[in-house]
Amino acid sequence: MAGAFSDWRKLPVSLSELCINTTLRCGQSFRWQNIAESEEWRCVLYGNLLSLKQDSQHLYYRTSSPNLCSSPKLPISGTPSRPPSDTKINGNKDDHLLDILKHYLNLSSNLSDLYAQWSSQDPNFKKKAAQFTGIRILRQDPWEALVSFICSSNNNIARISQMVEKLCIHYGPFIASVDGRPYHDFPTPEALAGKDVEGNLRSLGFGYRAKYIYQTAVMVSQEREKGWLNSLCNPEAPAFGVEAKPGDEMKPEGRAGYRDAHEKLLELQGVGPKVADCVSLMGLGWGESVPVDTHVWQIAQRDYRFGKGSQKTLNKATYDAVGNHFRKLWGQEAGWAHSVLFTADLRSFADRLAATKKVDVAVKDEKDEIEIKTEVTTAIALAPPKAEADIKTEPEEKPTTTGTRGKKRKGSTEGIVHASQTTETRRMSKRLRK
DNA sequence: AGGCTACCTGCACT
């Protein structure tokens, strides 16, 4: 199977700037597949089968070799901004891959600085974020984000992922096959607007979302201008391959472009305020978008004194009030901060909070820069439940990491075992230690 | 305008 891929290339990134093990499975993208044996993550991006893994200093990436996936693939039509994936055979395929990665992983901004800023404004964020560093908002394809989050309504992450996988297999272009497993890209709006799509999706287990997806695909592919969805992007964070332009000024309810995108998304079937905000944040690059779902509403009530007095229920007014509050508290990238707290609240990450024994955070000023020292001490593994002897645990990932094994809940073993991997002790930079 | 309720499905939990 290694033969199907190019050699690993690496990019220097610290775990506090990016933690793929958290970012790729915290409910942003539903398409990344974890390969347990090789500790890598796979997904098709812009027609390329991409593979990622990470250690404390580097992000490693590779792609499936083009000469090995010889089957003629159809051109992806209908998505104008999607750049051709297999141009420049002898050109810089590696550079192209790196461009995709930097864009998708949104690597241009300094996450440590953002965490420091959010922490200084909000004690609750500071407390929760210590165990959840390196969470980055991905810049996903807007259409994929739209369909994925239509699927997400009244649903759980595991099934959303299954549904997105089915969309790709049944309606997305085939890209490559590895270990007998086919990898497809995400389907175009045209593909999902075809005949019998609604009925087929229903029989594939999509439930009432089948109609929403079909109707939205028809609207986007037939009742809107080509490139309409991408035109709703934040001009400072445009679709892949499009040049960035300056945006407008921030306001309490968000920038004008964000409000406009939100309003237009609401016209689509199956898209309410929450889904519109998810698409705005993760697909259109509007950092101030704060999706308020059941989790966030609970967080707002529990930690930010919402839900009292007149605003008992989560209606339109309360929804906007929560978003405005977090924008005021966290600033222009409030949606990023929101995502960190959302992840900390996910059940599949619950062991990370339970296992954490002590957290020390020190912030120090050095000229213009702010350095953060974060030290997270994790409890030694709790005794695994009885029938667990044969459950595979990952080999020691790093010599510096204490061998923890997540407290296991009944059932979902895999998520928990993986969750504890990312909790580890980090040291400040040498520079600061002097 | 704001507050219900039905809606598909699979899985954890009783």
Add this chain to the structure above:
DNA sequence: AAGTGCAGGTAGC
């Protein structure tokens, strides 16, 4: 072993 509740909501009264 069948039954219940819930999961990153939305549309339509």
